Amino acid sequence: MQEASGERHLADLEAGRLDIAFVIGGPGGHNLCSAPAWLERLFLATPVDHPLAARRSVGWRDFIDERLVFSNDAHGEALQAFVRRRAGGEAVKIACHGAGRESLRFLVGIGQGLTVVMAERGDEETHGIVLTPVRRERLQVSAIWSPRNERASLKRFLRLATLAASPS
Secondary structure, three states, X not given: OOOOOHHHHHHHHHOOOOOEEEEEOOOOOOOOEEEXXXXXXXXXXXXXXXXXXXXXXXXXXXXXXXXXXXXXXXXXXXXXXXXXXXXXXXXXXXXXEOOOHHHHHHHHHOOOOEEEEEOOOOOOEEOOEEEEEEEEEEEEEEEEXXXXXXXXXXXXHHHHHHHHHOOO
């Protein structure tokens, strides 16, 4: 198991160094197989006293002028790219930190900016922050593998994943 950028995972898949990767989006121009794995809800993390914290949900226009903080790891880079695409060409104020997800939430809590996170629940308060759902927004996470990978363990995993995704 490794955590790296989507491009690094795709290169490792093509070189046979990795069996499967779960990345935001899809394989791009790479000659790889993919299948949707799941959808992640997006939330805006704000300090509890920020005006947007009282809302039931937010849209992109609501916070596009705010300073956004992200980690400079693979996960943060993927979220940054997604936010920039959603901004529709508008300048986005982004600050990157060599911090993990929990440290970013702390930075948001002390007023150093807002951040966009993937989370299962949007109603929890931690580190003095509120997670507010971003309206009508889901982030596609895809399973990606090489068509040349003949490992039995990958084939079994893909069969099990297909069964688990099937409606009962």
